[in-house]
Amino acid sequence: MRKLVPSLGRRLVIAVPYFWLLVFFLVPFFIVLKISLSQPMIAIPPYLPVFSWQDGIGGFIQKLGALSLDNYLWLAGDPLYVNAYLSSLWIAAVSTLLTLLVGYPIAYGMARAPLSIRPILLMMVILPFWTSFLIRVYAWIGILKPEGLLNQFLMLLGVIDQPLVIINTTTAVYIGIVYSYLPFMVLPLYATLEKMDYSLIEAAEDLGCTAFSAFWKITFPLSRPGIVAGCMLVFIPAVGEFVIPDLLGGSQTLMIGKTLWNEFFANRDWPVSSAVAIVLLLLLVLPIVYFQRAQARAQEKAG
Amino acid sequence: MASLGSIRRSFAPWADPSAKPYIRFENVSKRFGDFVAVDDLSLTIYEREFFALLGASGCGKTTLLRMLAGFEQPTSGRILLDGQDLLRVPPYRRPVNMMFQSYALFPHMTVEANIAFGLKQDGMPKAEIAGRVAQMLKLVKLEPFAKRKPHQLSGGQRQRVALARSIAKRPKVLLLDEPLGALDKKLREETQFELMDLQHDLGLTFLVVTHDQEEAMTMADRIAIMDKGRVLQVATPAEVYEAPASRFVADFVGSINMFEGRLVKENAGIAHIRDASGAEFWVGGSTRAAPGDTVWLAIRPEKMRVSRERPPEAENAFNGEIWDIAYLGDMTIYNVRLDDGRIVKASMINSMRRLEDALTWHDRAWISFSADAVVLLTE
Amino acid sequence: MAGTWGRFNVAALVLGFAFLYLPIVLLVIYSFNESRLVTVWAGFSTRWYVSLLSNRGLMEAAWVTARIAFISATVATVLGTMAAVALTRYTRFRGRLLFSGMVFAPLVMPEVITGLSLLLLFVAIGLDRGFMTVTLAHITFSMCFVAVVVQSRLVSFDRSLEEAAMDLGATPMRAFFQVTLPIILPAVISGWMLAFTLSLDDLVIASFTSGPGATTLPMKIYSQVRLGVTPEINAVCTILIGVVTIGVIAASITNKRRELRRRREELLAFGS
Numbered sequence: 023m024r025k026l027v028p029s030l031g032r033r034l035v036i037a038v039p040y041f042w043l044l045v046f047f048l049v050p051f052f053i054v055l056k057i058s059l060s061q062p063m064i065a066i067p068p069y070l071p072v073f074s075w076q077d078g079i080g081g082f083i084q085k086l087g088a089l090s091l092d093n094y095l096w097l098a099g100d101p102l103y104v105n106a107y108l109s110s111l112w113i114a115a116v117s118t119l120l121t122l123l124v125g126y127p128i129a130y131g132m133a134r135a136p137l138s139i140r141p142i143l144l145m146m147v148i149l150p151f152w153t154s155f156l157i158r159v160y161a162w163i164g165i166l167k168p169e170g171l172l173n174q175f176l177m178l179l180g181v182i183d184q185p186l187v188i189i190n191t192t193t194a195v196y197i198g199i200v201y202s203y204l205p206f207m208v209l210p211l212y213a214t215l216e217k218m219d220y221s222l223i224e225a226a227e228d229l230g231c232t233a234f235s236a237f238w239k240i241t242f243p244l245s246r247p248g249i250v251a252g253c254m255l256v257f258i259p260a261v262g263e264f265v266i267p268d269l270l271g272g273s274q275t276l277m278i279g280k281t282l283w284n285e286f287f288a289n290r291d292w293p294v295s296s297a298v299a300i301v302l303l304l305l306l307v308l309p310i311v312y313f314q315r316a317q318a319r320a321q322e323k324a325g
Numbered sequence: 326m327a328s329l330g331s332i333r334r335s336f337a338p339w340a341d342p343s344a345k346p347y348i349r350f351e352n353v354s355k356r357f358g359d360f361v362a363v364d365d366l367s368l369t370i371y372e373r374e375f376f377a378l379l380g381a382s383g384c385g386k387t388t389l390l391r392m393l394a395g396f397e398q399p400t401s402g403r404i405l406l407d408g409q410d411l412l413r414v415p416p417y418r419r420p421v422n423m424m425f426q427s428y429a430l431f432p433h434m435t436v437e438a439n440i441a442f443g444l445k446q447d448g449m450p451k452a453e454i455a456g457r458v459a460q461m462l463k464l465v466k467l468e469p470f471a472k473r474k475p476h477q478l479s480g481g482q483r484q485r486v487a488l489a490r491s492i493a494k495r496p497k498v499l500l501l502d503e504p505l506g507a508l509d510k511k512l513r514e515e516t517q518f519e520l521m522d523l524q525h526d527l528g529l530t531f532l533v534v535t536h537d538q539e540e541a542m543t544m545a546d547r548i549a550i551m552d553k554g555r556v557l558q559v560a561t562p563a564e565v566y567e568a569p570a571s572r573f574v575a576d577f578v579g580s581i582n583m584f585e586g587r588l589v590k591e592n593a594g595i596a597h598i599r600d601a602s603g604a605e606f607w608v609g610g611s612t613r614a615a616p617g618d619t620v621w622l623a624i625r626p627e628k629m630r631v632s633r634e635r636p637p638e639a640e641n642a643f644n645g646e647i648w649d650i651a652y653l654g655d656m657t658i659y660n661v662r663l664d665d666g667r668i669v670k671a672s673m674i675n676s677m678r679r680l681e682d683a684l685t686w687h688d689r690a691w692i693s694f695s696a697d698a699v700v701l702l703t704e
Numbered sequence: 705m706a707g708t709w710g711r712f713n714v715a716a717l718v719l720g721f722a723f724l725y726l727p728i729v730l731l732v733i734y735s736f737n738e739s740r741l742v743t744v745w746a747g748f749s750t751r752w753y754v755s756l757l758s759n760r761g762l763m764e765a766a767w768v769t770a771r772i773a774f775i776s777a778t779v780a781t782v783l784g785t786m787a788a789v790a791l792t793r794y795t796r797f798r799g800r801l802l803f804s805g806m807v808f809a810p811l812v813m814p815e816v817i818t819g820l821s822l823l824l825l826f827v828a829i830g831l832d833r834g835f836m837t838v839t840l841a842h843i844t845f846s847m848c849f850v851a852v853v854v855q856s857r858l859v860s861f862d863r864s865l866e867e868a869a870m871d872l873g874a875t876p877m878r879a880f881f882q883v884t885l886p887i888i889l890p891a892v893i894s895g896w897m898l899a900f901t902l903s904l905d906d907l908v909i910a911s912f913t914s915g916p917g918a919t920t921l922p923m924k925i926y927s928q929v930r931l932g933v934t935p936e937i938n939a940v941c942t943i944l945i946g947v948v949t950i951g952v953i954a955a956s957i958t959n960k961r962r963e964l965r966r967r968r969e970e971l972l973a974f975g976s
Contacts, residue, residue, distance in 0.1 A: 035793075040799070040803050042843075042844070043803070043806040048802075050825040131717040145953075146725075150724050152901050152949075156905065156926060156929075157728075160929050160933070161727035162727055164730065164734065165730065201723070258812040259814055262815070262816050262817060264816050292824070302817060314804070314805055314808045
């Protein structure tokens with residue numbers, strides 16, 4: 023096989039972003055891994071490094087023995103962490119399902135809207151995504167708190183006499199996640215639903231399906247790629263979510279992102295927070311790889 | 326046009342052993358993974374020639390063109406242009422220009438800027454560029470559209486911009502990838518002649534890729550018929566049509582009737598052939614086959630005659646029944662079913678307005694052809 | 705098709721968009737509330753906007769944030785565009801799988817992990833935390849978003865345009881800058897805008913990687929929000945929302961106009 027020597031430009035185009043991501047994305051993970059295996063101490067930085075660059079290969083092998091899994095044993099032994107992981111997965115799963123239930127009708131409505139207004143609807147879904155995440159979560163505090171707008175409104179209608187306690191509960195976290203991640207669910211769903219050939223539904227109805235069973239037997243299965251993509255885009259970041267449980271969930275909501283934050287900022291325990299991060303990453307590695315492969319496949323199809 | 330025709334007839338460097346080859350493909354192969362796009366292909370093209378690569382899609386003709394332009398590297402073999410090996414020359418330094426099938430006009434530039442693009446890359450002085458662009462615009466009759474952008478042009482105008490852009494640099498060779506593919510039939514016929522005049526006036530070498538045999542036959546000095554990455558025949562349009570080198574070529578160019586048989590004997594330039602059903606054929610010309618060998622007889626429909634009576638002078642004649650008639654105005658095509666069940670196609674020029682006693686469906690008829698009408702093929 | 709756009713669909717859209725927009729609308733409305741109590745309407749006032757101007761801490765944070773967002777978006781756009789070109793143009797090079805993995809993973813990576821890992825990197829290489837480290841962190845995650853936006857444009861880009869440029873004598877570099885870049889520019893610009901707002905919005909990664917003297921606006925807002933909802937914060941948020949909304953809508957209207965003009969001209973070309 024004869025080949026031209028790759029040009030300098032080509033090599034630069036690959037090498038520069040590649041190198042950047044290696045240094046600022048991949049290497050940091052190994053540092054996290056390394057620190058998660060070290061002993062905590064009160065110092066700056068607050069950990070005792072296991073390896074140092076001066077060790078050389080011999081020192082490296084010698085020090086392998088000094089690696090400690092203490093931090094991981096600590097995580098496994100303390101129900102606080104185990105529960106935080108489990109509850110994060112649970113909250114993320116429930117919120118993902120809720121987001122799907124809320125997002126599907128919106129995406130469906132958009133895909134069936136007259137062609138002329140579709141770009142505007144699309145724009146309207148994307149616009150909140152551009153406005154600050156923090157602000158959007160913050161907006162809910164004023165609505166959900168006991169003397170907040172929702173309770174005022176419901177009491178005005180006479181639906182309730184006592185204010186509902188929503189803020190600082192898991193319910194508020196669900197609402198926050200559904201609200202914040204809704205565009206991530208709607209966009210991929212819309213993309214698949216919009217491409218779908220409507221004559222398939224007409225054919226199904228022509229063959230005797232009711233509107234509902236046509237939806238259930240044709241539209242829904244065909245929109246599966248969109249459902250999978252949307253759920254991944256909501257579930258993965260939701261597991262490690264910090265802002266929403268912190269601002270809306272109060273002290274009772276246990277989520278791993280918040281635990282990591284507290285471990286790091288309040289307890290200054292870097293090795294344990296690194297171990298927390300590594301375990302969280304391990305939990306998410308399967309869905310992330312799955313997502314990445316689905317992306318790559320879609321990209322190949324498009325190319 | 327008359328003078329052009331006579332010049333063309335005398336232009337035949339391929340027949341002159343002392344003529345210098347201009348483009349040479351030497352044992353060129355190109356593989357994409359397991360797929361062999363071009364298979365050990367050798368081809369010589371001469372200066373000022375209008376050369377066509379003709380074949381179905383996927384036959385490797387576009388890959389060949391792209392290798393000459395430099396967008397693909399041959400897996401093995403070499404390509405020479407005017408004596409220079411092009412292997413290490415990147416596309417932007419090759420003295421060839423290409424007219425793309427999609428035209429590939431730069432959408433963000435005006436017609437003028439598109440035509441000037443290549444000249445600017447060469448660092449030509451501004452005044453000279455302006456002069457050349459004006460000349461090109463005049464050549465393709467697009468002067469009023471200089472300031473327009475590609476999307477403000479019709480399909481035919483875009484095609485002419487693409488042409489002007491690719492000849493503005495006076496390339497040694499102009500490569501044309503399905504140049505007329507996107508035009509409608511009428512425009513295509515006009516443009517064929519425009520391209521021929523242009524090529525002649527500018528004295529450039531044209532290498533055109535097409536799947537349209539009519540286009541290739543009309544425009545080209547020589548045609549290379551390609552299939553599965555190989556060249557099956559290189560010849561003038563008339564040779565390709567009248568003396569196809571293989572069954573594939575015969576079948577690919579125009580329509581043809583094919584009979585398979587065995588050579589019985591060959592005597593004084595007349596070959597005697599018998600087919601499986603026992604039918605006998607008498608064919609003129611040398612077969613280069615031994616008695617007993619399988620040979621194929623190819624006869625063009627217009628060289629067959631349909632008549633009620635057997636013409637006494639015809640060397641070959643078979644009886645059958647009129648199966649289908651297609652009246653096309655200038656000619657009529659008859660499908661005749663021979664008694665052994667084979668269908669033979671014959672076309673007759675309608676030189677008289679009304680034929681007394683015209684043949685019609687299910688009439689018995691003779692189909693006949695002379696010994697010279699047949700092309701004998703051994704492969 | 706219009707007939708199938710039934711009541712159900714309309715209802716789904718109305719409710720859905722109400723859910724998406726009502727909280728923001730309420731927040732904006734209450735930023736003009738006279739009262740300090742954010743949930744009791746006491747008449748229209750712009751006093752909180754006025755008091756913002758004298759809040760030096762907030763103004764400083766806003767300035768820091770704007771600079772970080774500008775620098776990081778610009779660098780991220782360059783790097784992200786390069787990554788997109790590498791991914792779409794060069795289908796075979798060593799480590800491509802790892803490369804595409806590193807481009808797509810940050811899109812879904814929990815921010816706490818990205819933030820923590822970057823901080824530990826900065827500590828390990830002894831880089832003082834501050835303006836610089838936040839900027840580096842923002843470049844890293846927003847370049848991946850830019851890469852995805854630009855890549856989706858490049859996938860539909862007609863490669864024969866680049867080949868035509870090279871055929872006419874342009875080196876690959878010139879072909880990119882004179883032909884490819886001008887054509888994909890709208891995607892590059894929206895990539896830049898996305899990177900800019902991502903940086904503007906980010907709380908978690910900035911909190912990890914920032915140091916003294918580099919407090920960003922979201923960090924400032926967050927520390928005040930933890931103390932409770934105040935109309936002043938509502939006012940800051942309203943301004944931020946306003947800036948982003950105007951930017952996004954202006955960009956999309958410009959695009960739409962260009963599209964419309966183009967279509968009209970095409971009709972003229974074929975009509976005549």
